[in-house]
Amino acid sequence: MHDMAVEARAVEARAVTKIFGSDDSAEVTALDDVTVSIRENEFFTLLGPSGCGKTTLLRLIAGFDHPTRGEIRLHGEDISHLPPYQRRVNTVFQSYALFPHMTVAENIAFGPEMLGQPRAEVARTVDEMLGLVRMEEFSARRPEQISGGQQQRVALARALAAHPRVLLLDEPLSALDLKLRKEMQIELKRLQHETGITFVFVTHDQEEALTMSDRIAVMNAGRILQIGAPREIYDHPAERFVANFIGESNLLRGELGVVTSATGTVTLSSGVTLSASVPDGAVRAGAGRTSGQTSGQTSSQTLVNVAIRPEHVQLAASPDAGTLSGRVENVVYFGTDTLYHLRLVTGEPFTVRMQNTRDGSPDARIGDTVGVSIRAGVAQVLQD
Amino acid sequence: MSGWRNRGQPFSSRRIPGFAGIALATFALLYAPIAILVIYSFNAGLSIAIWEGFSLKWYVQAWNNEAVQEATLRSLGVASVAATVATLAATMAALATTRTRPFRGMTAIYTLINQPLMVPEIVTAVALLIFFAIIKVATGYTGIVYLVAAHTAFCIPFAYLPIRARLESMDLSLERAAADLYATPWMTFRRVTLPLLWPGIMAGFMLAFVISLDDVVITEFVKSAGQETLPTYMLGQIRRVMTPEVNAISTALLLAGVVFVTLFFALSRKR
Ligand SMILES: Nc1ncnc2c1ncn2[C@@H]1O[C@H](COP(=O)(O)OP(=O)(O)O)[C@@H](O)[C@H]1O
Ligand SMILES: [Mg+2]
Numbered sequence: 001m002h003d004m005a006v007e008a009r010a011v012e013a014r015a016v017t018k019i020f021g022s023d024d025s026a027e028v029t030a031l032d033d034v035t036v037s038i039r040e041n042e043f044f045t046l047l048g049p050s051g052c053g054k055t056t057l058l059r060l061i062a063g064f065d066h067p068t069r070g071e072i073r074l075h076g077e078d079i080s081h082l083p084p085y086q087r088r089v090n091t092v093f094q095s096y097a098l099f100p101h102m103t104v105a106e107n108i109a110f111g112p113e114m115l116g117q118p119r120a121e122v123a124r125t126v127d128e129m130l131g132l133v134r135m136e137e138f139s140a141r142r143p144e145q146i147s148g149g150q151q152q153r154v155a156l157a158r159a160l161a162a163h164p165r166v167l168l169l170d171e172p173l174s175a176l177d178l179k180l181r182k183e184m185q186i187e188l189k190r191l192q193h194e195t196g197i198t199f200v201f202v203t204h205d206q207e208e209a210l211t212m213s214d215r216i217a218v219m220n221a222g223r224i225l226q227i228g229a230p231r232e233i234y235d236h237p238a239e240r241f242v243a244n245f246i247g248e249s250n251l252l253r254g255e256l257g258v259v260t261s262a263t264g265t266v267t268l269s270s271g272v273t274l275s276a277s278v279p280d281g282a283v284r285a286g287a288g289r290t291s292g293q294t295s296g297q298t299s300s301q302t303l304v305n306v307a308i309r310p311e312h313v314q315l316a317a318s319p320d321a322g323t324l325s326g327r328v329e330n331v332v333y334f335g336t337d338t339l340y341h342l343r344l345v346t347g348e349p350f351t352v353r354m355q356n357t358r359d360g361s362p363d364a365r366i367g368d369t370v371g372v373s374i375r376a377g378v379a380q381v382l383q384d
Numbered sequence: 385m386s387g388w389r390n391r392g393q394p395f396s397s398r399r400i401p402g403f404a405g406i407a408l409a410t411f412a413l414l415y416a417p418i419a420i421l422v423i424y425s426f427n428a429g430l431s432i433a434i435w436e437g438f439s440l441k442w443y444v445q446a447w448n449n450e451a452v453q454e455a456t457l458r459s460l461g462v463a464s465v466a467a468t469v470a471t472l473a474a475t476m477a478a479l480a481t482t483r484t485r486p487f488r489g490m491t492a493i494y495t496l497i498n499q500p501l502m503v504p505e506i507v508t509a510v511a512l513l514i515f516f517a518i519i520k521v522a523t524g525y526t527g528i529v530y531l532v533a534a535h536t537a538f539c540i541p542f543a544y545l546p547i548r549a550r551l552e553s554m555d556l557s558l559e560r561a562a563a564d565l566y567a568t569p570w571m572t573f574r575r576v577t578l579p580l581l582w583p584g585i586m587a588g589f590m591l592a593f594v595i596s597l598d599d600v601v602i603t604e605f606v607k608s609a610g611q612e613t614l615p616t617y618m619l620g621q622i623r624r625v626m627t628p629e630v631n632a633i634s635t636a637l638l639l640a641g642v643v644f645v646t647l648f649f650a651l652s653r654k655r
Binding site (some may be wrong): 062064083084085089090091095097098099100103110114115158159162169205297 | 555557558560561562563564565566568571575576579580638
């Protein structure tokens, strides 16, 4: 808590709620008590399925809409009620929104001109931005005369030309094909690094979020479920939704046993006991105990969900070895690795992802009974 | 019943029996008289029905006819002023009905703007006649302003429709992008909305201009003595003796109409 206060905050949403629709029509709560703090110079990603409120949050930061409750702060200043043209924030629109009646250069010059920069300085900024996104040759073209990928780069240049302190990007890569998308991901990372501007990036693509972000906020149904570095979110999903939305997870039911600080034991329905990481909220949500309480012991039993990543476990050498055992129902070959879909003795489905080795003989076939070895610390207790 | 609407196939007018025949008859009825009118404008004789050889003499005569000159200038003058004012008003109305939050009474305003499209022209004409008569008596003024005001009023919906259509099809994120790039509402309007709206405004103007140029009924009722426009002058001529001079004037008007309407469509379709 203490060092958080020292850290510079670029954007903050404090208890922001946004409700669409008036009294008579059906109300939609697009954002439900969202609090998030985005640090200076970070690549921050809002990740969530379509309709979860990502665009709405971005629009509130840009000023195209105003929160129903709560406030938006930019570098500590409450900007909730400022119009867009008074916020030092720029947006890269999903549809690019390039001005069709202006050339590439005129589009890029628009922001600096509106800021009242002198002519020579505007020209210099335009040249610099054209160089930054490698579009020098196209400066005299109109948006309709360049490709989608190029329009995307112009949209970026136009937003950056106004030297924003925070750049908002709403699914900027979703209209591009896969190859271009990968290129632009690298390009965006480079630009963020070179300019040192805070990026708030919206995507529904978990892979994109994991590869590009410094930190990710996972959203669902208008709420932020978890905020953390990609690795943290992937390895320690706090909730069932996060575990399933980012990567794949096996979910098993179990009874929570002894909890000491962040780890605890879980007894699965098959009777096997695992050690698992326990997030703060999980125990609170359970029997109302915290880790620091009387010798860290829990007395009554609490049913929890445990998430285990398919690639974090292995098929055991023999059916009897390992923590779990089950029958192989399907084998899917992926080139670099192979997925084994198992049915555990408890009837629960379970997936194991094994890296393929050079000699290539499969570890198990359909119908085989196999064991699964689970290393300590791989299992994760979920909050709900 | 089901012959022209098969499952899985889109509706096609070709399947309606007699459709092609009706269409052809309609076209013939529309264009044959116009073709005849144009042809006889080049008649060397006095008649508008008996062909006596090719000549441009009726065009020359119309061109040199002082009454025609005066009526033409008046028509163009009234149309220019009325179309300009109507387009201005229509632009503001279109902005107010598309670029503000929906407000109470917006539908009513929409209906009011389009009133001239719904009320029979003759009713408007009579109403204006009575209304202006009262003002004329009260003020003693009988100038051209009444005619211009009347034309402006019935031109507004024609100018409004293409402008509104263009505003509605305009991507709102463009105006948002401008605001995002520090353009004040006025600068957003000047640098983004207006340039993109311009073809719509010009299209609205063209349509309003032709509609004004064309009007007979309202003009006939509203004009004071000696305020003939080209159409009312022609009407007056037809009541007396008809020569191919009327055909020549009509053909010239037709040409003007075609030019303006073509421009209108070209501008409406411009991205
Ligand atoms: N202007 C609006 N009026 C009514 N509902 C809206 C409006 N904008 C967004 N919503 C609703 O708010 C929710 C969140 O939308 P949005 O922020 O666009 O989601 P996302 O960007 O994550 O796909 C959706 O249910 C959407 O239908
Ligand atoms: Mg969105």
